[in-house]
Amino acid sequence: MSELSDKDVVVVGAGVIGLTSALALQRAGRKVLVVDPNPPGSGASMGNAGTIADFAIAPVGSPTLLKRLPELLFDRAGPFSIRQAALGALLPWLARFAWQSLPGKAQRNMQAIAALTKDAGPRWQDLADSIGAAHLLKASGCVYAYASPAEFASAKQDLSRRAAFGVPLTLLSPADLAELEPGWPRVDGGAVLFPNAQSVIDPQGIMQALTTTLIEAGAELCAAAVDTLSPHQGRVVLSLQDGRALTARQVVVAAGAHSKPFCDQIGDLVPLDTERGYHLEFDGQETRLSRPVCSAVDGFYCAPMVGRLRAAGTVELGGTKAPLTEARVANLARRFALLFPDLPKPSRAWMGFRPSMPDSRPVISLSKRGRQVVYAFGHGHIGLTLAPVTAELVTALIEGTEPLLSLADYRVDRF
Numbered sequence: 001m002s003e004l005s006d007k008d009v010v011v012v013g014a015g016v017i018g019l020t021s022a023l024a025l026q027r028a029g030r031k032v033l034v035v036d037p038n039p040p041g042s043g044a045s046m047g048n049a050g051t052i053a054d055f056a057i058a059p060v061g062s063p064t065l066l067k068r069l070p071e072l073l074f075d076r077a078g079p080f081s082i083r084q085a086a087l088g089a090l091l092p093w094l095a096r097f098a099w100q101s102l103p104g105k106a107q108r109n110m111q112a113i114a115a116l117t118k119d120a121g122p123r124w125q126d127l128a129d130s131i132g133a134a135h136l137l138k139a140s141g142c143v144y145a146y147a148s149p150a151e152f153a154s155a156k157q158d159l160s161r162r163a164a165f166g167v168p169l170t171l172l173s174p175a176d177l178a179e180l181e182p183g184w185p186r187v188d189g190g191a192v193l194f195p196n197a198q199s200v201i202d203p204q205g206i207m208q209a210l211t212t213t214l215i216e217a218g219a220e221l222c223a224a225a226v227d228t229l230s231p232h233q234g235r236v237v238l239s240l241q242d243g244r245a246l247t248a249r250q251v252v253v254a255a256g257a258h259s260k261p262f263c264d265q266i267g268d269l270v271p272l273d274t275e276r277g278y279h280l281e282f283d284g285q286e287t288r289l290s291r292p293v294c295s296a297v298d299g300f301y302c303a304p305m306v307g308r309l310r311a312a313g314t315v316e317l318g319g320t321k322a323p324l325t326e327a328r329v330a331n332l333a334r335r336f337a338l339l340f341p342d343l344p345k346p347s348r349a350w351m352g353f354r355p356s357m358p359d360s361r362p363v364i365s366l367s368k369r370g371r372q373v374v375y376a377f378g379h380g381h382i383g384l385t386l387a388p389v390t391a392e393l394v395t396a397l398i399e400g401t402e403p404l405l406s407l408a409d410y411r412v413d414r415f
């Protein structure tokens with residue numbers, strides 16, 4: 001179609017990473033087209049727990065998790081599980097994940113993640129102000145609650161590692177937690193408050209604000225799925241699944257968990273897979289808590305959001321093709337009911353695809369084709385948190401300017 005013929009920058013994917021990158025590029029004077037078959041922000045970016053988690057510097061793979069991996073993976077109801085049907089396909093990713101969980105690797109990954117999470121809160125404040133969404137960002141910290149003393153004790157090493165990286169945190173006794181969050185069930189262990197964390201109280205609303213601002217800034221949106229990318233004579237040719245084609249000077253691949261085929265087409269082999277995550281929502285129940293509280297043993301947050309309480313989290317390895325696993329939804333509902341026995345039934349359930357690398361570091365990188373194709377995906381559990389810094393780094397890569405930090409740790413060819 002002629003109106004799609006030749007573009008300046010095309011961003012593939014309108015999740016929080018694609019939208020923030022597109023906005024930063026448009027503000028830098030580029031002419032941006034964002035292509036996505038689905039409504040902007042309707043993937044993982046709208047279903048998350050909403051935490052701007054400057055404290056979330058620990059990679060998923062750690063020596064502690066590695067020891068428990070066999071037990072966890074085959075406990076279908078547990079916080080970290082695997083769809084048996086997907087086991088074969090997942091083995092290469094799992095092998096890399098296990099390798100990255102070794103002590104030296106995990107420490108290195110933490111360092112690489114911490115370099116990105118630093119200043120996540122102020123960056124989000126600036127972004128939210130600039131898109132008229134400051135009212136959707138709440139600066140009230142975030143809590144991890146530990147039900148038993150043993151659970152709390154076993155978390156201490158992880159907490160002191162985070163503190164060593166400069167993450168502010170305050171340990172809370174059961175009485176402190178009861179005072180801070182009277183709606184949370186009584187724990188025997190304790191809790192930790194991450195006071196600098198912020199939360200988005202309506203992820204969908206903030207995606208809408210980003211989209212509106214992007215269009216007002218002059219960017220275009222195209223509702224279509226990109227099928228293939230191929231560099232040709234100084235341009236990148238994008239063929240769309242509906243049969244149309246367009247060319248672009250430069251392309252940003254930000255299709256979240258669906259980014260791998262584009263890397264394959266360019267010739268960059270990347271071990272991207274997905275950690276499927278779930279949420280349940282309870283309409284009208286948001287007043288029970290005043291900030292997101294994570295039940296550490298369950299691996300999910302309870303986050304008060306506009307008009308509802310959202311329980312979001314857990315990991316299910318199982319690829320992007322299979323639908324939501326009903327048994328996991330039922331289990332999440334059961335665990336949640338143990339915390340809040342008086343809650344009504346969930347109003348809705350959702351499953352989405354975290355784009356996950358075995359080392360929990362995102363890919364923010366030039367491709368084999370240099371600045372013609374730039375990658376921005378693989379943000380795993382902290383894509384919302386890292387969106388503003390990623391957008392700034394993507395802009396530097398596209399423009400060929402000096403990035404604010406070294407990108408060696410996030411290169412596509414690091415494996």
Ligand SMILES: Cc1cc2nc3c(=O)[nH]c(=O)nc-3n(C[C@H](O)[C@H](O)[C@H](O)COP(=O)(O)OP(=O)(O)OC[C@H]3O[C@@H](n4cnc5c(N)ncnc54)[C@H](O)[C@@H]3O)c2cc1C
Nearest residue numbers: 013015016017043044045048049051226256277383384385
């Ligand atoms: C349960 C859960 C809780 C979470 N909690 C938090 C949290 O509290 N804090 C935090 O920071 N992060 C959290 N995350 C992680 C965060 O949501 C993700 O890292 C982030 O949303 C990833 O953004 P993205 O833009 O890369 O991907 P997505 O939001 O998934 O967007 C990718 C987009 O690419 C599009 N796309 C796919 N294929 C194509 C194609 N062929 N052509 C064009 N477009 C395509 C999709 O339609 C989609 O819109 C959570 C995730 C989950 C699942």
